[in-house]
Structure formats: C-alpha cells, structure tokens
Amino acid sequence: MSDQGGRILLSSEDMQDLLARSRRIAVLGIKPESRSHKPAHSVARFLQQEGYEIIPVPVYYPEVTEILGQPVYRKLTDIPGDLDMVNVFRKSDDLPPHVPDILAKRPKAVWLQKGIRNDIVAQELARAGITVVQDRCTAVELRRLRRS
DSSP: OEETTTTEEOSHHHHHHHHHHOOEEEEETOOOGGGTTSHHHHHHHHHHHTTOEEEEEOSSOTTOOEETTEEOOSSGGGSOSOOSEEEEOSOGGGSGGGHHHHHHHOOSEEEEOTTOOOHHHHHHHHHTTOEEEOSOOHHHHHHHHHHO
C-alpha cells in the first residue's frame, strides 16, 4: 500500500524493496562514536556492516570530521555523486529546515526513522518525485528482508 502517487511507502514489502535497491545512504542527524549507544549511530553502523555505503551528515558535533571511518559532510548538497537514500534521525518538528537541502540533492528516497513523522514534509518530497518512508526503522526492515 502506498500514498501520494506511490511515493509514500506504507507496506513492509515496499520498504524492503527500497532497501534492496539502495546502496548509497546519507545519514542525516548521525551521531559520532562518542554516542555509539544511540540509534542515530548504531543503526547506521548496522547498515554499514550489511554492506551499505554510509555517508555521515551530522547536525551537531562541529569538531567531528569522521564517523564510521567516513568523512563528514555538513549538507547533503556537499556530498559528491548521487544518493539512493537519506536516512533521517531528526525530530519531526526539525525536518522543515532540511527540505531545501534534500530537494536540491534529489535523493531517490528519504527514510524517516522510527518515531519521526511529518506528513507535510513527506507530501512535499513525494510531490518532487522522492520516495518517502515515515516512522519505520531501517534496521528492523532490513532484518525482515534478510530473513525472507
């Protein structure tokens, strides 16, 4: 099941298909190793261990230049090349200021992690042709995909 012309994914099957097609993932709001117990680090580390290329885009921690062995970028538009997905670890109310950067970068998909939902932002991204997942954990869906 999907919404907004098939761009807002609602079913686990569609989400798993998205994960199967994705390889290069920017993690917006990633936390550094000093916060490795937080999902905004541990989920990205899990995805990296599963073979995804992870590109860290922390919002805070200006002193950090590398996370998970990869150089840090401060904006999505600073990342060279295309992105399959932007995996977002930001509060729902903190999403709107990131929309211009996301739209300028034009990733194929934006995944809002568990507990993150903003229907206005999701609809804006979907209207721009970007696939959106809200309020779901990439690690949980990837584990389901690996079991099937």
